[in-house]
Amino acid sequence: MLILDAPPRKTKLDIQCWARGSAAYPRELLDLQIPPSEVYAIGDASVLTGPRVSIVGTRDSTAYGERITRTLTRTLVRSGVTVISGMARGIDGAAHRTALEEGGKTVAVLGTGIDVPYPVGHRQLHRAIAERGLVVSENPPGKTAHKGAFPKRNRIIAALAPVTIVIEAGFRSGALNTASQALELGRIVAAVPGPIDSDQSRGSNQLLRDGAVLIAAADDALALLGISPPKGADPAAPVLPESEQKVWDALAGGLTEMDSLPATTTLTMAECLAAVTSLEILGLVECSLAGELRRR
Numbered sequence: 001m002l003i004l005d006a007p008p009r010k011t012k013l014d015i016q017c018w019a020r021g022s023a024a025y026p027r028e029l030l031d032l033q034i035p036p037s038e039v040y041a042i043g044d045a046s047v048l049t050g051p052r053v054s055i056v057g058t059r060d061s062t063a064y065g066e067r068i069t070r071t072l073t074r075t076l077v078r079s080g081v082t083v084i085s086g087m088a089r090g091i092d093g094a095a096h097r098t099a100l101e102e103g104g105k106t107v108a109v110l111g112t113g114i115d116v117p118y119p120v121g122h123r124q125l126h127r128a129i130a131e132r133g134l135v136v137s138e139n140p141p142g143k144t145a146h147k148g149a150f151p152k153r154n155r156i157i158a159a160l161a162p163v164t165i166v167i168e169a170g171f172r173s174g175a176l177n178t179a180s181q182a183l184e185l186g187r188i189v190a191a192v193p194g195p196i197d198s199d200q201s202r203g204s205n206q207l208l209r210d211g212a213v214l215i216a217a218a219d220d221a222l223a224l225l226g227i228s229p230p231k232g233a234d235p236a237a238p239v240l241p242e243s244e245q246k247v248w249d250a251l252a253g254g255l256t257e258m259d260s261l262p263a264t265t266t267l268t269m270a271e272c273l274a275a276v277t278s279l280e281i282l283g284l285v286e287c288s289l290a291g292e293l294r295r296r
Contacts, residue, residue, distance in 0.1 A: 013130050015114055015141060016041045028159050031185050036138035036156070040114035043134035047082045047105040051225050054084040054157050054182070056175040057091025057167040058200050064242060065168035065200060068192055069094040072165065075218035077104025079227050084109065084161050086153060086174070087122055087129070091167050096129060106133040107160065111153035113143035151177055158182035163224045165215060166191040169203035176203045179212070188224055190215050193282070195241045216240075216282050240279075243267055247275040248295070251285060255292040 018024040018039045026048055029035045053076060057065060073083050073095045083099045085092040087108040099106035108129045112118045114137040117126035129135050138156065139149070154177050158164055164182040166189070169175035179189045190213035194201025208214055215221055219229055240248055246265040250256060256264075261272040276293060279285040286296050 013042045013115075013127075016045070026160060028161075029156065032155055032159050039136055039138055040140060041134060041136045042114055042130040043132075045134060047107055047134045048160070050080060050082055050105070051227060052082045052084055052107075052161040052163075053221060053225060054161040054164040054178070055091065055095040055167060056085060056154075056157065056164065056169075056178045057204075058169050058173055058175060059088050059090040059092075060170075060200060061090035061094065061168055062198065062200050064194065064198075065091055065192075066094045069167050070098045072167070072192075072215070072218050072221055073098040073104075074102055075229070076221060077102045077106075079222055079229065081105075081222075081225060081227065082107060084157055086111070086150075086157055086178075087118070087125065087135075088174070089119060089122075091175070093122065093125060096125060096133075100128055100132060108133070108135045109153055109157045109160070110135060110137040110139070111149035112145050113137060113139045113141045115141045116144060118145055150174055154178040155181045158187060159185055161187070163188045163190060163221070165221060166204045166207055166212070168192070168194060168198075168200040169207075170199055171203050171206070173203055176207070179207060188213060190221070190224060193241070193278075195243075198241075214282070216284065243271050243275040244278050247272060247279060248284065251293055251295050255288065255294045257292055261293075 020035055020037050069091050076083055077099045082105040083095050084107040085095045096106050096108060106129055117123045154174055158178050158181040164179055164187055166175050166179050182189050191204040191207040192215045193208060194204055222229060246267060250261055250264040262269050284296055285293055287293055
């Protein structure tokens with residue numbers, strides 16, 4: 001029987017198996033208390049040889065969190081950094097997609113079998129990463145999601161990169177679990193500040209309160225890896241919540257009177273005062289003796 005307009009058959013992706021002790025086995029995983037006995041992989045293993053950073057965050061991401069994820073990922077991959085994440089919804093997916101859109105390198109670490117996309121809606125993303133980046137898992141082909149799979153997955157995300165950046169995380173989240181495991185491994189943990197009234201930022205703000213490195217601009221992420229921004233690139237703008245961003249933008253022209261901010265930002269005076277306080281705490285703005293504001 002002839003079937004017309006049938007979709008083209010997809011090329012089968014080759015699954016590699018890296019046994020512990022083999023040359024292909026990522027040596028960073030040996031830092032784990034219980035390293036995987038073997039790691040399955042699909043894609044280009046060479047993406048693990050250059051500078052790397054793990055970007056993680058909540059599945060229930062906000063527009064702010066996804067925007068910041070795209071900004072950071074874009075800066076990182078344009079500087080030759082491989083971005084590692086867990087292929088979950090929200091922040092993880094935004095990081096992977098941006099890396100692919102920029103022609104950069106990305107690694108997805110799965111809690112399921114190497115050939116089992118999770119969530120199911122990320123089948124195309126799984127395929128794209130496998131073809132243009134790298135997918136890894138300690139679970140053999142066919143293994144479905146099970147209890148405890150994702151905390152185990154998180155330890156691999158934490159181990160594979162010297163720096164883990166948390167973008168939006170609730171108090172009880174896989175992103176905080178990844179950060180905790182990174183700290184146990186002696187890795188650097190950084191976080192992006194978020195609105196104090198946002199549930200999605202409560203965990204990441206707590207990390208900052210407890211000593212995580214502050215990511216206030218995209219270049220801060222590069223500095224943690226000892227990498228300079230690409231030559232000729234414009235200085236990266238601070239990574240800020242919406243109200244702080246509006247005030248920051250309003251100060252682009254130099255000294256600005258506080259009383260003029262509501263008109264230029266569309267914020268209330270109370271919101272402007274709160275935003276200025278946050279910017280001062282971050283060391284991004286200062287107030288002159290005459291009461292005028294300016295960027296530092």
